[in-house]
Amino acid sequence: SHNEVGSFECERSKGGPSPQEDGLLVPEWKTVQLKNQHHCRFCPYSSRYRASITVHERIHTGEKPFRCRSCQKAFVKRGGLVCHERSHTGEQPYLCEVCGRRFTKKWNLNVHRKRYNH
Structure with a gap:
């Protein structure tokens, strides 16, 4: 485009x-x-x-130099690996200050805020 x-x-x-x-x-x-x-x-x-x-x-x-130690899934960017590893650890660092709900990805928190006008 x-x-x-x-x-x-x-x-x-x-x-x-x-x-x-x-x-x-x-x-x-x-x-x-x-x-x-x-x-x-x-x-x-x-x-x-x-x-x-x-x-x-x-x-x-096709290079994916960042590999998960738990499941061997590979990623193009380190940030992709960091987000993925949260699926294994359960870490949810992004908090909605209004309702207390937590998210693994900042993007998901932003979608939540828009959906519920937080």
Whole structure:
């Protein structure tokens, strides 16, 4: 999808063929910072932050470096692993101050607040 600033949707994230399959792999030397931008080696995506590119490129490579010690499920981002591990520990760090209900994810707390006008 496009907007005013020229962003786009990565074809790989929509289930398209990988750049390796299409022969479209961008050479490593082209991923260096250019006008304060870092570029994905596989698609036109770019970001000011190298760390964002590293995480984004995992869409293409399938790399999931963060693994749960309890069940071996793997995640692209460390935050995903942290949230998942709460399913094993039962930890619910997000508290609704109005009704006292607790949640494992901040997103769920925010949905709860909107639903019940808290």
